[in-house]
Amino acid sequence: MSKVELRTSTEVKAQCDQNVSLQCDIMSPSPLKIILFSWVRKGKQLCVVNATGVFSFPGVRCDNTNNTLTLNLTRVMPSSQGNYTCKLRSNLTITAANTTVTMQECLRTSEHKVFQNESQVECQLFGVYPEGTVHWFLGSENITESASTKSQLDEEGLFDIRSTLPTQAGTEPYNCSLWIPSSGTYSSHKQLHYSRGLSSGTKTRSRLLLFFILVGLIIII
Template identity: 30%
Template structure:
């Protein structure tokens, strides 16, 4: 074996040791439900002794969230997140993850490290699933109305008759949808369906379709009870217990007839 070959063999383990020296690891990309508890970890380790960390920090879209440097921990703890540092590990915790804290692209959350050995950085991502925390449905004089709360990222309201995927025809109705941005980046979406014809006993299905995934993420059923359509013929009030009410009327009439007959005989 010549001198050149021996020299190359000697260099290989040197480069291997260097590559294995300082390591910076972060949590893999996370997909979480809205309002869930999420923790991101950033850890610096070294196979070489004497590691001294000058700076380690979490950044969201290039804005510092929390970091530790020669001055000590600068944690920027708030009600919607907090940070903890111990032995080269900096954790960023979201007790209830909100939309504005999401970072879908791979370079959204960055952990930076500066030490006496090397300078390194790594990225990770935090993605929120489609969500609608709650939905309510009510019946108004104009028609059914539904409201979806804590919606993310956005959605489109679809109205059906019953739950059998039969569209409410635009020619027979019209609906108005309003959206409001709430604290934290959630949406409140309300939809009002105005009926143009008289209906009774119809079950309406109000469903929210996610603008991102194209899936229906929430729905509610609303039953109509003798609704008068705008521009339609007036309809007499209907009762859920019509048969019982009719029987009460007949009984009262017979009672009055008997009383009158008895009074006539006495007189």
């Protein structure tokens, strides 16, 4: 090795709510004096090593051992994605290296219910990443066009999705599926077992019809 280099991972894939460590190693052919060793994101210093010690800024933890500076991120979210730069200023050189943090798919919780009045079914999904939408199936039939779906982005970069669907008469289960367009895959499925018979109006008309039939029979007799 003829020059001083910084060694980092080019890309780190993270999962929601997990801790991630970004490591930066100084590779030098000869001893050097560190003037400033740091992790930086969007122009903001997160970890700093200088002549007076190691400094960690709010929301992160930093470790410095044997020319290695480790940036520890806690509970990473989509808002944590992006480029992180390790920088070194020494008596021998000034250099830098980048690491990109990317997020895998996230789904914190989901709720599924049938409304008491039996007029509609609903799927709610919280903490979704990347943004998705809900597809509805009745048996093998895709009935998504009949649904109303809303998506809201929170401050952590996650999406909360709510989808409601008017019910139809029948006994086949409804299937609520989370579709992620960016990956072209479904990441969650839930069957809502539901049976809807005659509506109250239909039942009333049936009772009246039966009543008149009975009255007619009595008159004939």
